[in-house]
Amino acid sequence: MDLSWSDEDRRFRDEVRAFLDAELMPELRHVGKTLTSVYAERDVSLAWQAILLRKGWVAPAWPKEYGGCAWSVTERYIFASELAKAHAPPLSPMGLGMCGPVLIGHGTAEQKAHFLPRMLKGEDFWCQGYSEPGSGSDLASLQMSAVEDGDDFICTGHKLWTTHAAVANWIFCLVRTSKEAIPQRGITFLLIDMRTPGVEVQPIISLSGEHIQNHVFFTDVRVPKANVVGRVGEGWSVAKYLMQFERGGGVQAPGLTVRLRKIAAMIEAETAARPDLADEAAALRRQTADAAIQIEALEATELKLLSRLSAGDAPGAESSLQKTVGTELSQRLTEIALAAAGLFAQVYQPHTVSPGGPVPGYRPPNDAAGIGPDYSWTVAAKYLNDRAGSIYAGSNEIQRNIMAKAILGL
Template identity: 55%
Template structure:
């Protein structure tokens, strides 16, 4: 145990040294001015390239596929140090979601083709799951894919597709047959976004950002060789992938770092720190520490190879609801200035449409006060994406309470 602790301390020192040497001022700026869980696209791709050169772009992947091969504890240490240093995150759609699915279910040819291009940034991925009539009830999806020889002809639409406007590949769930159970007859498909018949239309968020999209497919031809897993058995792949989306990361490190930054910002703020606000910050700090303890328990289970089951749903609920609570505290702490709409000084995860272009870094008040309302608006989605928190509570009720 002492030897392992010493190894982890040495690893933490290595990570801190790497971050100190490789994080430029512009990358730190992009990390500090995010208005959602997504960084500025150019910044996150630059950061991924730096990580890739070091062999750290995919912490959880086995080394045989170009990953770092880190243990769960090493991954936790890296993520904690990353958020403390202010580095932007890498987009989760490829490396954290599509990548593990391809490693788990892909053919040798699929692994050889897609994984290296995912690591070096040549392929940037989006997720085609939700449809206008199939969101939390994902098994209700209706986008059709009919087989004609060696191709699947796809027609339908996907909605709330993050970064479809910049992605060149999509991992997608399509209906290839009808069966007694809705979960049957669904296929997991890898789609080149440059294929004729695909149209991407923006969905502008309340913050003014173009991150989400609706994607339309009209007779889009996709090779059958792009099916991941077995035809009609995509639900198996999707469930596997959702384990990474819902339970593949810890929330506490970022929340703790954000709280420390907020307290520091308040020390230099012109607005009065009321006892009520300070009290709410103290309560929130305790909640974060409780969350961290729960995450460490799960991390211990994962390190020992034990399944975490519904714990992934529990952490998704607690993590996203605390993230929302934190944005409420930021908004309150920012004071009257937070009522202004000042996206020009931020580094959002997508372009601001119809924005007149006020000079960069110009804002009323401090930067964190300009960011606060936009982060608040974006974080409303946290309890909806990756399966609504109501669905997660149903999962816990069925698995733990047998209801």
């Protein structure tokens, strides 16, 4: 794999930079710089998506026939790198990055024609209905039932940790359409309109005070059989295909690099203000150097994985490697930042940053100015949010089991 930039690559990079300079509004850049969660709020995400839509750059990995860019590995890497450097807010991946690729790979012609254009335009905002009480990492034990009734399924069950369910109008779910001796069998991949009678959403407040995750209860929810993706009872294969996109196939290294540089600047600023912290700063510099090496190794893995995707292959077990290393590196960066911020990290002031959702019950002070240097404002909330990184999309313990089996043959 040739990693050197061609003249065409550099021209594309310059085009992306010019576009971001012209179209990425200061208020959107501010959200990207001060974001404390994995996702931006719905309205921010859709505002940025509308700008990308006008340019035709909403879905870099989708085929052109479905409204995507069909970019090369290099172009996608350059685009992701420049987005990170410019502090662009992230788009919600639930539709564009997960359900969309699944529909392209497994959906009917009617499903593609209806849902894909609406995903691109942001007319449908998606959430993911996988985890249940008692069925998280052991997803095959899920119990949400879907009972056939003519041309419909009647769905009853409880999903939880559902990101942005309170603001989504569609959810893709794994449901149990039959009970089999092997639990992976009898699971069906189903698209459900959140506005259907019997769907109820209740908030889950995170450690950082944000309302991002939710409970979703389904009570006798009627869903057309036409909303099944793939075959009835074979949703586990569809789910594995989707989880490879959720766990891998993206680009994390450029964003981690930007964060690491910000943390390095924090350390130098703190050292300049407090010369007595020289020993602590030296220890933190060693940690940032170690993190930089690991990020470079992750970048090489990501480029290899993207190369496979560009050849038409689905992500393999390497996606588990990417998910594990990426989330643990991200957590490590939050720990270094927490140490660098010192006492300023203890101040709770979500009004100074951009949470991924509302912060119920919080009243900002009359004086909107933040306490301490601005680089410390996001540190604690980002640390708390990132604790979930090694759990969501399949816990990292599960990812290591997958790697041991698929790569090492254990």
